[in-house]
Amino acid sequence: MALQKTSNSFSVQELIQKKKQKKSKILQVEKIVPFVLLLTAIVSVLTTLGIVLTLIAETITFFTKVPIQEFLTAQKWYPFSETQGSYGILPLVAGTLKVSMIAAIVAVPIGLASAIFLSEYASDRTRRIIKPILEVLAGIPTIVYGFFALTFVTPLLREIIPSLEIFNALSPGIVIGIMITPMIASLSEDAMSSVPNSMREGALALGSTKFEVAIKVVLPAAISGIIASIVLAISRAIGETMIVAVAGGSTPNLSWDVTSSIQTMTAYIVQVSQGDAGYGTTIYYSIYAVGFTLFLFTLGMNLLAQFISRRFREEY
């Protein structure tokens, strides 16, 4: 087939031939590219492995100094006395769990309700305004939230609960909840918005109200994304450091009381890292043991999330 040329100067095939020299170089690059990309992928895998291995190694050293039974079962975490030190992780775990649960109680309902509003009720315009604001909230440095908890939320709560201590679990818990709400709202909204409209139409055509469509069709269809968002947010709450370090106090205690001073695993690590615990001391190794415990918690959360989302996935 002869193309009609506007000028008689060139042939496309000739031009391609001319470029062929260069192209062999391009082909070589093509071969290298996957290796380069693989290397970059390996970097993050190796870093993770390195962190885990260091954690494990130092944790093992810690357990040569402190018996593992004591670590898991002792009721007191009191590492600062050389002679009568007690290394029971439970009080720190209790602190972390209390704060995370309060955060979840605050964040899950508000986050889900916002997600349902944004995905099912809000007009495009409203969504375009509100979603970026939510995402900005997620970008506020956590130290600011810490101050907010200590200087605003705690005094406010003390008006209602006079027995509340200055440092407590309730205030940082609520503030962490506020901090992770946008995360749940935004990620759940993404999951719900990606449910095809045809399903909403199918349900509406059967006489469902908008709310029934949201709760009985969209929510179940998006459940794996929603669970992922909640677990991610709770992992974030478990790992949250600054807010609890500023507003939670530094008194590890094993109780369900939310009004008194606590210490979480993260806050303990901060306390020791800031102080003058000498290299090689039991206290120094204890932060690795606590760090490893923290890691197991978030790992557990992630595995749980994967299990739940596989189990309840509604594919579309």
Add this chain to the structure above:
Amino acid sequence: MNATIEKPRVRLVMTDTNRDALQNKELVYKTSELNLWYGDNHALKNIDLDIYENEVTAIIGPSGCGKSTYIKTLNRMIELVPGVKTSGKIEYRGRNIFDKSYGVEELRTRVGMVFQKPNPFPKSIYENVVYGPKIHGIKDKKVLDQIVEESLKGAAIWDEVKDRLNENAFGLSGGQQQRLCIARCLAIEPDVILMDEPTSALDPISTLKVEELVQKLKKEFSIIIVTHNMQQAARISDKTAFFLNGEVIEFTNTDKIFSNPADKRTEDYITGRFG
């Protein structure tokens, strides 16, 4: 005799249709001077159509002629499109569906719909069928089981799925999914079933099954079906409306419209000269 038919108004309804009034067929939908706009786009212009019970009414016409818009107006699904405005009246069993007091959920509980692309919920086959009854408050497991069996039998899919009711509906073939959607619709025992090109995404064998099903269902339901396929309209419908550019050009008995169309444009479309 149905008094509403006797109103001295100029209607596009042909005399053949009026004959049904004499046969004591009840009027289901009476559309009068319906206009619809998408923003500034005048999509339906002065539609007058009467739809009788226990009949299959086919709506044919080229793409963009307003046939899907019209059928979606009948259960007010069209209102999901932003910027839609309507004027005129659609009376369903004597009551204007645009009345403020007429709840859209109430209307859609009486008027079911089957969509162009099968849209089962990502749930089990059983859950798909019981969705409608459940949201309308039926909780008794025995009743639900019975509804599932009857609906799936009604949609001619029971034998294929009875052993795997708890499997996800997405494991079914496209044709089975569409019949499941019909079963889901039957589960709330609607009065009218609207079908918006229900076979356009299906293979010929599945299409045939759905067509046979429509024939069977018209004994109990009134069916309005939009179709691109003129042979399909000819095969399964009792009456056919030909839409063009948002207007009803011709509406009469199917055998008449395909053998002896009154309007030149209908003839051109049916003989394949455009569209």
